[in-house]
Every structure is written in structure tokens, then in C-alpha cells.
Amino acid sequence: MGSLLVVGRALPAPSDEHSKNHRLKLWATIEVKAKSKFWCFPRKLKKVKKSNDQVLAINEDPGEYQNALNSMAYYLGSSLQCRMCGFRGRRKHFKLLKVPHKASLIQRLQTLFSASPKILSSYILSFQRKVQKVTCWQGKFIISIGTIFSCVVVSMMLIISASVTVSKDSTWALTEDNRLFLEAWRTVDRAYFDKTFNGQSWFRYRENALRNEPMNNREETYMAIKKMLSTLDDPFTRFLEPEKFKILRSGTQGALTGVGLSIGYPTGLDLSSAGLVVISTSPGGPANKIGIKPGDVILAIDDRSTETMDIYEAAELLQGTEGSTVKLDIHSGPEIKQMALRREKITLNPVKLRLCEVPGLGNDSSRIGYIKLTSFNQNTSGAVRDAIESLRGSGVKSFVLDLRDNSGGLFAEGIETAKIWLEKGVIVYICDSRGVRDIYEADGSNAIAASEPLIVLVNRGTASASEILAGALKDNKRAVLYGEPTFGKGKIQSVFELSDGSGLAVTVARYETPGHTDIDKVGIIPDRTLPPSFPLDEDSFCNCLKDPASACNLDTAALFSR
Known part of the structure; x- marks a missing residue:
């Protein structure tokens, strides 16, 4: 795109020194690079003549020079100011002067635009040579303001024409x-x-x-x-071929065939291992039954190294025909093990519940409702609501919400589940690189369990949407957290389907807890720790609560009495 140059002479304000021998002869060139950014450079006219840019020579009278700037501001749609000489051009001060044969000029321009822009460029260059017979301010040469407007209009239309031509050509060339x-x-x-x-x-x-x-x-x-x-x-912003996109969608819709593993990149508390980290295992699934634990590292899948493998390729390899076998190399603690797992149909039921009888808490508090939340799919918040109502019908007046080994899922379901437990308060702050962008809050309209005593169990397998829920309950002092620091996935991804069936997983935000804690790669720190022997499944948990000397002695009398 060519530059629009206006050449003139800016004279200083009249003064006693303004004599013939000391008059400043300053040729100013205004180069319009954007709507409001340009410079005014001292330059001799003979140098300007050698330029291939469009040049407009105007009378050096400061008044006409000022009006030329105003006209430029008028056509560009914004005020201008020369950063060197200080002259300002304001569109509202532009004086519309009569231009002879204005209609015929427009007609000629329209004819030129119908041809190649090169024709218009050559026209401008020839026009430039004619108008450069200018006079000095003393009156030797004079050029009409009509010529000024002609060149400004022609130059601006040349720029627009070139832009339109390029845009049109590139659009038609797209495959x-x-x-x-x-x-x-x-x-x-x-x-x-x-x-x-x-x-x-x-x-x-x-x-x-x-x-x-x-x-x-x-x-x-x-x-x-x-x-x-x-x-x-950003390892979480990924492209998904159509097959991988189907796999990802199946994981949020309730069922898949595989070994029951939730995997991620080693971005939590331990970044030393090369491979893919196990975030959680599906209760009762093949991986859970063979002894794979959260924090274990998958080094290879069917002899293919996972060191540079993305999680979607790994998920595709782990899933397959029901009854088929997949071989895993697992780094668990100090050992490296080879395991063969048989694929099964994994039903992703997000909620499991138990009624736990606890001795020694009195008649009102002897029954505790245990809810294990395994994932956040499209059924989660509704299933949690149903579980609470079912347990209440059995006389439950306090709850344990188990988020251990819950690797997350749908962000919206995490928010809706938090609203069930909160009467009011911030759930999460959504942030981008410029700060807080959005705030999710509870207003009480969806709360059905906002007053009963509640504890939340977390571990290293608690990630993503489950961390949002745990952080909201902790910072709003709605629950006491037990366990170990969570995984630390403080970014939120959304999935977008493209026109050919492929998709994108895009990091759309990072989040902060209601206490403005950024938990990315750090995790949520629980209020109290749990012993390593603390049971993971719901039946063992209830049995453990019955024994005051067991690992499940959580000072229940204090926890569940308000």
C-alpha cells in the first residue's frame, strides 16, 4: 500500500526576526501510515520529486497548509497532528471548497477503478509531475485547492481499491x-x-x-x-482428528470401552517423570482391579513410548474392542511393571452413595450420607441432587462428599454441583491474561443442601472441575477438606467441533478460587491430612467409620455437630 504524502512549507509565527534573510524555509512531508499516526519531516522538494509515492504540493501559506491537514482529517475520519511541527488537522474544521467539475472527476475516477490499479498508479505519477510546478510563498507559483482535494481523493481511493482487489483475490483463491x-x-x-x-x-x-x-x-x-x-x-490446547474427537465426546456422555484410566500430562506436583501420569482409575474397572494407582506413570502402551505421546493418542490406544488386551509399562514407586489389561465396557456412573451408621454421635447424627463423585459428565449434578434426596429420606443429616480420583470433566456440571451445596457466594473466578473476566456465583436458587454438616475428601487424583468444587466449598467455609493436595489443573478447556468432524480442545480460561488462589500446578491444600491406609471405596469407608480405633476416626463428633 502506497503512502499518501502532502508536501508544503510550515512557516514559524511572525516575529521581529522574521526577515528576508532569516525566514525559515521548511518543507514538511506528512506521511500517513495510519488514521491518526503520521510524521512531518523536513525535506527538500527536490528529494520529494524522486519519490514514487503519491505527492501533493500545496501553497506554503500556513492557512492553506492547515486547511489541507483538515481535509486529510475529514477524509480519514479522525483528527491528525504532526509530531514534529505541531500542526493539527481536525475534520470538523474542514472547509468544503468548491471543486470545478466535481461530478466529471468522480466519473473519471469510477472509470479508472474499473481498470487495473496499475493504470491508476501511472495516472497518479503523471499527475504528480504536472502539479509539482509549485510556487514559493511569495507568489511565484500557485496551485489550486481543487488540485489538493483531487489528489487526496484519488490517493485514498487508490488505497481502498488495492485493498478491495487483494481481499477479493485472496477470497476466491481459498480452497x-x-x-x-x-x-x-x-x-x-x-x-x-x-x-x-x-x-x-x-x-x-x-x-x-x-x-x-x-x-x-x-x-x-x-x-x-x-x-x-x-x-x-500449551499442552491442553490440542487438535483432534475426527476419530479422537469421538473418543473425547464419548467420555463426557456416560460410557466407553477401555481399561478405566484417566490420564494427563505430568504437570502436577511431580514433573520429573517422562510419560503420562495416571490421574484416577474407574472403581471396579480393569486398571483399578489390577492395582494401578493415581500418580503412577505410563511409560509405554503396547510397546509404544508415551514420552512424546499426547493424551488423545494414548486414549485411542487404551480403548478398543471389548475383550481385547492392551499391555502397559507402568512406573509405580521405585518399580517398573509390565501389565496386561483386558478391555471392558466402562459405565461412567458419576455418583455412588452409601448410608453409613456411625456409633457414638447420638440419635440425630448417627447416620452419615456418603456420596462418591467419580466424574463430571452431563448427568452429574442431577445425580448428586437425587443422591441427596435419597439419603435424606433415610434420615441422613450430615454428608461426606468424596472427590478422590475424580479427574474432572464438564466445567458447567462442576458449577451446577457447587450450587447444590452453597446458599450464596462466589464459586470461581474465570480469568484470562488481563485479569478476572467472569464470576460464577451461587444465589441460593439451586441449593438443596446448604446447611447440613459436610466434609470433602480429596487426593492427588482430584483435578479440574472437582478442584473447582472443592475450592468453592473450602473458601466459602462450607466444608472441611481432608486428604492430600489436589492435582493442580487450574486451566479450563472447551471443546469445539469443526466442519469436517474434527475438533479443537482450547484453553479458554484459567480460574481462581473464591479466595483468589491460582491452583495451577500447585493444587488445593486440604485442611487436614488423611492416613495412607484410609479406604478408597464406599463400602470400606462405611465399615471403617464404625471402628473408633481405625484410620477413619475423623473426630466425627466435632465434624458432624454444629
């Missing part, structure tokens, strides 16, 4: 694969939480990728999208 790439780019542009895009120009990356990245088929386009996302340096 179906280019459009898929742009769809992915726009999705990240709108949704990604870090608007600096890891310190790069996101728009410039798009332009460079369209010019330089091969996108001749779908495979090349997928590679271009993955390469684009890798520049964000």
Missing part, C-alpha cells in the same frame, strides 16, 4: 482445506484465554501459514493446524 485451517484459526482467535497468543502476532501467523504451509489435502491441513497450535506452548 476447502484453507477454509478448514481458517476455521481452526478463528476458533482459537475467539476462544483462547491468552490474547497475546504466547507473545506472537496471531494475525501475522495466519497470513504466513496461508502463504507458506502446504494444504493440498486433509492430512497436510491437519499438520498445519497442529503446527499452529504448537506455537501456543
Whole structure:
């Protein structure tokens, strides 16, 4: 895009020194680089003549020079100020002067625009040579203001014409694969939480990728999208081929076939192991029955190293036909074990409940409702509500909410579950790179268990949406947390489906607890610890509570009496 140059001479204010021998002859060139950013440079006219830019020579009289600036401001739609000489151009001060043959001029311009922009450029250059017979301010040469307006209009229309032409050409040149790439780019542009895009120009990356990245088929386009996302340096923002996208969706809809493992990247409290970390195991699933525990590291799946494997590729390898076998290399404590697991149909029932009889608490507090929350899928909040009502019908007046080995799931279900337990208060702050963007609060409209005594059990397998719930209950002093520090996944992802059935998992925000704690890679610290022998399943928990000398002695009399 060419620059629009206005050449004139800015004279100093009249003074005693303003004599013939000391008059300042300053040629000022205004280069409009944007609507309100330009510089006024001292420059001799003979140097300007050698420029290929569009040049407008005006009478050096300061009044006409000022009006030229006003006219530029009028056409550009904003005020201008030269950063060197201080002259200002204001669109509201622009004086509309009569321009001879204005209609015929527009007609000529329209004719020129119908041709190639190169014709218009050559017209401007020839026009420039004619108008450069200018006079000095003493009256030797004079040029009409009509010429000023003509050149300004022609130059601005040249810029617009070139922009429209380029835009039109690039649109028509887009292929179906280019459009898929742009769809992915726009999705990240709108949704990604870090608007600096890891310190790069996101728009410039798009332009460079369209010019330089091969996108001749779908495979090349997928590679271009993955390469684009890798520049964000965010392991949770990932591209999902159609098959992987189906796997991810199945995990939030209630059932899948596999070994019952929830896995993640080693971004929690221990970053030393190379591989994929086990966040949790499904109770009663193949991995749970064979003894795999949260914190174990998967080194290989069917002899394929997981060191550089993403979690979606690993999930695809772990799932398969019911009854088939998958081999895992597991780093558990000081040992490396090889295990063969048979795939089963895993029903993701998010809620399990038990009625626990506890001796020694009196008639009103002898029954405790135990609710184990295993995941946050689309059924979770409704299932929790049903569990509370069912336990209440059995005389329960206090609750234990077990979030251990709950690796999270749907963010919205985590929020809705928190509203069940809170009468009022902040649930979570949603933040981007510029600070707090949104606040989720409880207003009491969905609360059905906001007053009963409550304790929450957490461990290293408590992650994502379950950490949001635990943090909300802790910071609002609604519950006492028992266990160990949680996983520390303080970022929120949303899943977007693309037009060809593929998808994007995009980090849309980070969150802070109601106490403004950023738990990413740190976790939520419980109020009290639990012994290693504390039972994980619901039946063992209830049996353990009956024995005052067991690991389940949580000072229940103090906890469940208000």
C-alpha cells in the first residue's frame, strides 16, 4: 500500500526576526501510515520529486497548509497532528471548497477503478509531475485547492481499491482445506484465554501459514493446524482428528470401552517423570482391579513410548474392542511393571452413595450420607441432587462428599454441583491474561443442601472441575477438606467441533478460587491430612467409620455437630 504524502512549507509565527534573510524555509512531508499516526519531516522538494509515492504540493501559506491537514482529517475520519511541527488537522474544521467539475472527476475516477490499479498508479505519477510546478510563498507559483482535494481523493481511493482487489483475490483463491485451517484459526482467535497468543502476532501467523504451509489435502491441513497450535506452548490446547474427537465426546456422555484410566500430562506436583501420569482409575474397572494407582506413570502402551505421546493418542490406544488386551509399562514407586489389561465396557456412573451408621454421635447424627463423585459428565449434578434426596429420606443429616480420583470433566456440571451445596457466594473466578473476566456465583436458587454438616475428601487424583468444587466449598467455609493436595489443573478447556468432524480442545480460561488462589500446578491444600491406609471405596469407608480405633476416626463428633 502506497503512502499518501502532502508536501508544503510550515512557516514559524511572525516575529521581529522574521526577515528576508532569516525566514525559515521548511518543507514538511506528512506521511500517513495510519488514521491518526503520521510524521512531518523536513525535506527538500527536490528529494520529494524522486519519490514514487503519491505527492501533493500545496501553497506554503500556513492557512492553506492547515486547511489541507483538515481535509486529510475529514477524509480519514479522525483528527491528525504532526509530531514534529505541531500542526493539527481536525475534520470538523474542514472547509468544503468548491471543486470545478466535481461530478466529471468522480466519473473519471469510477472509470479508472474499473481498470487495473496499475493504470491508476501511472495516472497518479503523471499527475504528480504536472502539479509539482509549485510556487514559493511569495507568489511565484500557485496551485489550486481543487488540485489538493483531487489528489487526496484519488490517493485514498487508490488505497481502498488495492485493498478491495487483494481481499477479493485472496477470497476466491481459498480452497476447502484453507477454509478448514481458517476455521481452526478463528476458533482459537475467539476462544483462547491468552490474547497475546504466547507473545506472537496471531494475525501475522495466519497470513504466513496461508502463504507458506502446504494444504493440498486433509492430512497436510491437519499438520498445519497442529503446527499452529504448537506455537501456543500449551499442552491442553490440542487438535483432534475426527476419530479422537469421538473418543473425547464419548467420555463426557456416560460410557466407553477401555481399561478405566484417566490420564494427563505430568504437570502436577511431580514433573520429573517422562510419560503420562495416571490421574484416577474407574472403581471396579480393569486398571483399578489390577492395582494401578493415581500418580503412577505410563511409560509405554503396547510397546509404544508415551514420552512424546499426547493424551488423545494414548486414549485411542487404551480403548478398543471389548475383550481385547492392551499391555502397559507402568512406573509405580521405585518399580517398573509390565501389565496386561483386558478391555471392558466402562459405565461412567458419576455418583455412588452409601448410608453409613456411625456409633457414638447420638440419635440425630448417627447416620452419615456418603456420596462418591467419580466424574463430571452431563448427568452429574442431577445425580448428586437425587443422591441427596435419597439419603435424606433415610434420615441422613450430615454428608461426606468424596472427590478422590475424580479427574474432572464438564466445567458447567462442576458449577451446577457447587450450587447444590452453597446458599450464596462466589464459586470461581474465570480469568484470562488481563485479569478476572467472569464470576460464577451461587444465589441460593439451586441449593438443596446448604446447611447440613459436610466434609470433602480429596487426593492427588482430584483435578479440574472437582478442584473447582472443592475450592468453592473450602473458601466459602462450607466444608472441611481432608486428604492430600489436589492435582493442580487450574486451566479450563472447551471443546469445539469443526466442519469436517474434527475438533479443537482450547484453553479458554484459567480460574481462581473464591479466595483468589491460582491452583495451577500447585493444587488445593486440604485442611487436614488423611492416613495412607484410609479406604478408597464406599463400602470400606462405611465399615471403617464404625471402628473408633481405625484410620477413619475423623473426630466425627466435632465434624458432624454444629
